[in-house]
Amino acid sequence: MYIYAFGSVCRGEIDRYSDVDLLAIVETQMDTLNFNKDDYSIYSESRIRELWDEGNPFAWHLSIESKLIFSSTGKDLIKNLGTPSKYKNCTSDCKKFQRLFEEAFLSLTNSCDSSIFDLSTVFLAIRNFATCYSLGIENRFNFSRDSALKLESHPLKIKSECYDILKRSRILSTRGKGENFTYEEIIGVKDCLLQIKKWFEKFKIN
């Protein structure tokens, strides 16, 4: 069993939204029962190896930004796995996250019943899209929570208040932390969605 810290804490990217991301790599399904899935991302060793072979962005993320905290074997599995394969699924991943945005956009347009969840999904879509695009097209590592703002080509430019609401909604819907939203905040951020839609359309993903 291996335990790693990864993400913002390893980048020194600390803000009021920061949390400590922990990864547990286990050998068997039974081992997963020892971990609280709210506190850990839990992967089997075989799945981690698959991610490396796929050149999955998460594998690149871990290879660049993770720190070993505990190893039951005395070895550092991630270090020993070396460099992940070249990232091959950039096009399909980017399209997937663009579709994810479109579904959230449609839901937000049609009803208010899941508006905060939908805003949270918008944030997930722009962040993951930007991370995949940076790795696959720009050949850059951009694993920041704010990866969309840090793209080389077409960084996302929306009002910071809107961006902050998207970010807050993501924290609220996953970690259950943060202030609840006012009606005005939700309406305000809906105005930025068209800008985000146009931002996605700037990228030529084939």
Add this chain to the structure above:
Amino acid sequence: MSEFNNRISLQRTVIKITNSLGYRHQLVGISSKAIDRWVIDNKIDPKSKLVVKIKEISGQLFFLANKSQEQITESYRKLSNIVSHLVDELKEEVEKMLNEG
């Protein structure tokens, strides 16, 4: 649609059904922390059928995250059946609550 997007879509369905109850604070996610927050904000009985059902769905939807790729197709098929059954049960519970006023 990808397995990932499907899972998000299922979460949205659960959230829309639940929020049709009109609680002051919306359910905004189905991670257990988001559910706990919603329960506290709205002073809902954590042992109610409604909460237990949502937590059951939550457990199923997050179950796949750590499965290896080879297992996903079969697991996802099984999971879809389990989750759609649970979502039907949630709908029934919500309709019952709405009818009882």
